[in-house]
Amino acid sequence: MSSQPHYTAYHPKWYRRPVSVWWWLERWPYTKFVLRELTSLPVGYFALLTLWQVRALVEGEAAYQRFLARLESPAFLMLNIICFGGIMFHALTWFHLTPKAMVVRISGKRLPDAFIIFLNYVGWIGLSAGIVLIWMRG
Amino acid sequence: MLKSLTPLLWFLFSAGGTVAALLFPIHFLVTGIAVPLGWLEAPSYQSVLDLAGHPLTRLYLFVLICLPLFHAAHRFRYTLYDGLKIKHLTLLIVTVCYGTALVGTMAAAYFLLSLL
Numbered sequence: 001m002s003s004q005p006h007y008t009a010y011h012p013k014w015y016r017r018p019v020s021v022w023w024w025l026e027r028w029p030y031t032k033f034v035l036r037e038l039t040s041l042p043v044g045y046f047a048l049l050t051l052w053q054v055r056a057l058v059e060g061e062a063a064y065q066r067f068l069a070r071l072e073s074p075a076f077l078m079l080n081i082i083c084f085g086g087i088m089f090h091a092l093t094w095f096h097l098t099p100k101a102m103v104v105r106i107s108g109k110r111l112p113d114a115f116i117i118f119l120n121y122v123g124w125i126g127l128s129a130g131i132v133l134i135w136m137r138g
Numbered sequence: 139m140l141k142s143l144t145p146l147l148w149f150l151f152s153a154g155g156t157v158a159a160l161l162f163p164i165h166f167l168v169t170g171i172a173v174p175l176g177w178l179e180a181p182s183y184q185s186v187l188d189l190a191g192h193p194l195t196r197l198y199l200f201v202l203i204c205l206p207l208f209h210a211a212h213r214f215r216y217t218l219y220d221g222l223k224i225k226h227l228t229l230l231i232v233t234v235c236y237g238t239a240l241v242g243t244m245a246a247a248y249f250l251l252s253l254l
Binding site: 021031034037038039040042043044046047048049050051053054055057058061064065068071072080081083084087088089090091092093095098120123124127130131132134135136 | 140145152154155158159160161162163165166167168169170171173174175176179180183186187189190199201203204206207209210211212213214216217220222234238242245246249250252
């Protein structure tokens with residue numbers, strides 16, 4: 001009697017704890033991580049808003065004034081205030097992550113993380129001031 | 139093909155993230171909040187047009203729009219993977235995320251060139 005090895009469709013499955021879609025609400029560091037990742041939405045939104053502004057600029061003065069008027073509506077103001085929070089969260093977390101993503105060595109010595117973070121803030125404040133100056137001058 | 143594009147996508151992610159971190163807060167504060175609330179007066183249409191007429195301004199605006207778009211697309215793609223656990227929909231997610239960024243980039247180029 002020759003018996004062929006008999007295979008079944010049932011393969012033993014290792015036990016895996018099922019993970020809920022809401023795993024990131026279980027602990028604050030996880031929540032912070034997901035909130036940081038979700039800043040992609042306000043960032044994308046503001047890039048598209050800028051694109052919309054450029055389009056209005058191309059279409060002429062009436063379209064540009066309509067664009068400005070639309071941003072004054074309560075719905076846009078609310079959305080923009082919330083999204084501004086998201087953009088700030090992105091900026092601050094980004095400044096604090098750069099020394100982890102990019103290690104800078106000067107003559108073999110690693111620049112301290114705090115120094116790179118400090119440079120980020122200096123650059124940020126400087127650029128912001130420059131943009132406001134250009135904007136005010138028109 | 140996605141695999142060979144990965145280094146480029148990560149480069150766009152970090153370049154766009156840096157642009158968004160350094161420049162978006164002030165632009166958003168001025169355009170989205172300060173001007174609509176009347177804290178700052180919006181410059182006249184003509185002066186904005188003059189400013190945007192300069193090639194450097196247009197290059198600046200192009201960078202300001204397209205790099206953060208790719209940053210957001212890349213980050214949102216991985217948020218969908220981790221947050222909703224839908225990695226099996228890769229092709230759809232990748233097409234929608236980078237497709238939006240690509241269309242936005244082309245639109246930005248088109249509008250900025252027609253400002254000439």
